Amino acid sequence: MAGNIILEVVTPEKSVVSENAKIVIAPGSLGEFGVLIGHTPFLSTLKVGSLRYIDEDNVERYVFISGGFAETLPDKVTVLAESAERRRDIDIQRAKTSLERAQKRLADISRKEDFDFMRARTSLERALHRMKLAGSRA
Amino acid sequence: MATLNDVKTKIGAVKKTKQITKAMGMVATSKLRGAQKNMDGFRPYAGKFAEVLGSLAEKAGEGASPLLVAREEVKKINIVLCTSDRGLCGGFNVNLITAANKFLNELPEQEIDISFTNFGKKGRDWCRKNKIEIDSENIGIIGAKFGFNVALTAGQKLVDEFLDGTYDEVYVVFSEYISMAKQIPTIKQILPIPPIETAEDEEVTDKPYQAEHICEPSPGELLGDLLPRHVYVQIYSALLETSTSEHAARMAAMDNATNACNDMIDSLTLAYNKARQSAITSELMDIVGGAEALKG
Numbered sequence: 223m224a225g226n227i228i229l230e231v232v233t234p235e236k237s238v239v240s241e242n243a244k245i246v247i248a249p250g251s252l253g254e255f256g257v258l259i260g261h262t263p264f265l266s267t268l269k270v271g272s273l274r275y276i277d278e279d280n281v282e283r284y285v286f287i288s289g290g291f292a293e294t295l296p297d298k299v300t301v302l303a304e305s306a307e308r309r310r311d312i313d314i315q316r317a318k319t320s321l322e323r324a325q326k327r328l329a330d331i332s333r334k335e336d337f338d339f340m341r342a343r344t345s346l347e348r349a350l351h352r353m354k355l356a357g358s359r360a
Numbered sequence: 361m362a363t364l365n366d367v368k369t370k371i372g373a374v375k376k377t378k379q380i381t382k383a384m385g386m387v388a389t390s391k392l393r394g395a396q397k398n399m400d401g402f403r404p405y406a407g408k409f410a411e412v413l414g415s416l417a418e419k420a421g422e423g424a425s426p427l428l429v430a431r432e433e434v435k436k437i438n439i440v441l442c443t444s445d446r447g448l449c450g451g452f453n454v455n456l457i458t459a460a461n462k463f464l465n466e467l468p469e470q471e472i473d474i475s476f477t478n479f480g481k482k483g484r485d486w487c488r489k490n491k492i493e494i495d496s497e498n499i500g501i502i503g504a505k506f507g508f509n510v511a512l513t514a515g516q517k518l519v520d521e522f523l524d525g526t527y528d529e530v531y532v533v534f535s536e537y538i539s540m541a542k543q544i545p546t547i548k549q550i551l552p553i554p555p556i557e558t559a560e561d562e563e564v565t566d567k568p569y570q571a572e573h574i575c576e577p578s579p580g581e582l583l584g585d586l587l588p589r590h591v592y593v594q595i596y597s598a599l600l601e602t603s604t605s606e607h608a609a610r611m612a613a614m615d616n617a618t619n620a621c622n623d624m625i626d627s628l629t630l631a632y633n634k635a636r637q638s639a640i641t642s643e644l645m646d647i648v649g650g651a652e653a654l655k656g
Contacts, residue, residue: 232408234508234596236401252576265412266576267585291586293412293573300408304508 227259228298229275231285231306238306239285243275246299248292257294264294270347272309272355273301284309286355288348312356321349364639367632371625378621384448385614391503392540392607399537399600409586409593415573416583425580427519427587430552431528436473438495438518439463440532440550440595441487442602443480444503449606450613452535452543453482456602459545460533475527477514479599502599503606511596518595519588522551534598535605541612543605550594553587 226242247256249271257264273285290303324346328339441460443453460483464474475493478484480502487494496517501510521527530551535543575582 230404232405234402234405234511234593235398237404250576263573264576265416265573265582267582291412291582293408302405302408302412304512 225259226278227257227261229301230299231273231287231301231303233303233306235305238303238308239275242278243299244278244280245276247274248299248301249273249287250292257299260296261294261299263296265291266294267291268301268303270344270351272351273306284355284358286312286352288351307352309355309358312352314353314356317349317352317356320345321353324349364632364635367628367635371628371632374621374624374628378618378625381614381617381621385611385618388449388607388611388614392604392611394505395600395604395607399604402597402600406593406597409590413583413586413590416575416579416586425584425587426523427551427553427591434472434528436475436527437467438475438477438521438527438530440477440479440514440518440530440534440598441483442502442532442534442598443478443483443486444602444606445481445499446503447482448613449610450616452606452609452613453480455545456533456535457483457486459547463531463533463547477518479514479602502603504603506599506603508592508596511592511599515588515592515595518551519591527551532595532598534602535609537601537604537608540608543609548594548598550591553590 226244227246229239229241229243229246230237231239245256245258247254248266249269250266251269252266255264255266268287268290270288271286273287274282275285276282286307286309287301287303288305290301290306292299292301294300324342327342328346439460441456443456447453467474473493475495476483476487477495478487478497481499484494484497484499496514498510498514518527518530522530529549532548532550534546534548536546537543
């Protein structure tokens with residue numbers, strides 16, 4: 223590897239990650255993609271999921287991303303997400319309650335095109351991803 | 361003339377008012393700090409977002425999304441009015457409402473329906489009082505701690521309503537935070553999205569920006585995904601700016617009030633001392649007069 227790539231994960235509320243990484247693997251909406259230094263400029267939307275990267279000390283780190291998009295430049299990856307959390311910051315309790323709430327909502331709602339249905343479904347998706355990621359914490 | 365006791369009570373009252381205004385000023389100062397922090401936190405996101413959107417919009421060309429197309433006939437307008445929930449912040453809300461009102465008056469004299477999306481109690485009350493249609497109201501957001509999801513929910517609703525033709529144009533009225541002493545009521549069109557400025561007039565970054573991106577999915581689809589987000593970002597930034605401005609305005613207003621209290625206390629103390637002095641003088645005159653009478 224020729225060097226490190228700068229990874230920045232920002233949400234409207236704050237900057238979540240800003241550090242050097244050896245490789246960044248992000249959940250693109252058309253499939254996961256990995257970025258090393260020297261990548262061609264690349265723009266992709268992201269789906270709900272987890273972003274992985276290996277930091278300078280060779281530790282693999284995980285960040286939860288709730289959709290957004292990523293801009294890749296040869297020396298830098300910028301992820302703009304609506305919300306993002308490092309794995310250790312995930313609030314499992316909150317994810318659990320929102321999971322239950324979403325499940326209950328989905329059970330109630332019959333019309334599938336409904337706005338609330340969509341909301342409940344994305345909320346369910348977010349909660350599941352959060353729990354999965356937090357649960358893999360060894 | 362007021363009696364000695366009256367003046368004394370009055371001084372006490374003003375002193376208590378001063379304590380309150382001072383405390384409110386201090387609360388506003390610390391909240392202002394929090395609001396400024398939120399704004400600073402948002403800046404990297406907003407900056408990057410504008411940059412990416414700008415380069416993308418250039419590529420996708422005009423009319424790439426229905427959100428960009430201006431309607432030929434404008435029949436219904438929605439105005440997102442951001443005001444504070446609470447008063448005691450000087451001319452803050454009045455300025456915002458005046459700006460909105462002026463905007464309404466300047467609209468061409470055709471049949472245009474207006475409705476408001478209110479953030480903040482003061483603007484809502486004004487709409488109610490003037491019997492203006494209120495589409496939705498959001499209380500307890502401005503001036504408090506809120507997240508991006510607030511802007512997201514409101515923005516989604518507006519985008520949906522714009523697309524299904526409920527509204528032909530959407531504007532936001534908010535208070536732009538310039539400095540501690542200066543906040544300007546501003547009106548911005550958010551839908552249809554006005555031509556996006558490319559980052560040219562911004563400060564030049566240290567490296568030339570590489571605009572040739574590979575896009576996934578296609579630039580058009582990407583733009584379709586980003587443009588609604590642009591609306592949320594605009595709303596979120598308007599809410600942040602208004603919150604920060606509210607605290608700054610309240611701080612200034614309370615500072616003025618505290619100073620006015622000080623002035624009042626000074627002049628009342630002067631009046632009190634004068635009254636006391638004249639009371640003492642007349643008492644002395646009495647005693648001296650009595651003693652003289654006894655001697656004689």
